[in-house]
Amino acid sequence: MQRLFSQGNLHEFLESRKLEVKSFVESCDHDELLKANEKWCQTLIEKFRLKAPTILEDKIETKEPERYSKDEDIEILVHFKGNAELLQYLPSKREPVLPYAEIRGQQLILVYKTAGHKPELQGQINEEIARIKRYMVYVKKDVDEFNASLTRYVKDLVSERKEEINN
Numbered sequence: 548m549q550r551l552f553s554q555g556n557l558h559e560f561l562e563s564r565k566l567e568v569k570s571f572v573e574s575c576d577h578d579e580l581l582k583a584n585e586k587w588c589q590t591l592i593e594k595f596r597l598k599a600p601t602i603l604e605d606k607i608e609t610k611e612p613e614r615y616s617k618d619e620d621i622e623i624l625v626h627f628k629g630n631a632e633l634l635q636y637l638p639s640k641r642e643p644v645l646p647y648a649e650i651r652g653q654q655l656i657l658v659y660k661t662a663g664h665k666p667e668l669q670g671q672i673n674e675e676i677a678r679i680k681r682y683m684v685y686v687k688k689d690v691d692e693f694n695a696s697l698t699r700y701v702k703d704l705v706s707e708r709k710e711e712i713n714n
Contacts, residue, residue, distance in 0.1 A: 548649050549650075551646050556636060564693070596694050597690050600628065600630060601627060601687070602679070606626035627653055628653065636686075
């Protein structure tokens with residue numbers, strides 16, 4: 548398992564996303580850009596809009612070993628929707644302890660060792676899932692602010708670029 552939300556700063560990732568938008572607009576063909584209308588801008592906005600990850604509550608599964616022998620794993624599969632890459636970045640609000648899980652597609656995998664008997668892990672599992680959910684709420688706040696600013700940002704970029712082309 549890896550520590551989630553530890554590969555960088557979410558704010559910096561979101562700023563780099565804006566630079567990608569700017570680079571895209573600057574690389575557009577002049578004729579295409581001059582014809583850009585509201586629909587064109589909306590398509591661009593949708594292309595760069597992010598979806599904060601959220602856990603699918605009805606899709607949390609437990610994979611237990613058939614026999615509890617030494618060093619067997621119990622896996623908790625936590626399905627989610629949204630952009631998985633956002634689970635790597637530390638949001639602006641944070642807690643002292645980061646959650647651990649493996650990201651596999653649209654699943655978070657939490658792994659616990661059995662040590663030869665069925666351990667009482669439900670409290671620990673619930674605590675870790677609750678921590679992940681809280682972090683997802685923090686990410687959502689940052690992503691919602693980014694998405695809200697994206698419309699104005701794209702329209703301003705397109706307008707400025709059109710002006711540059713015409714001058």
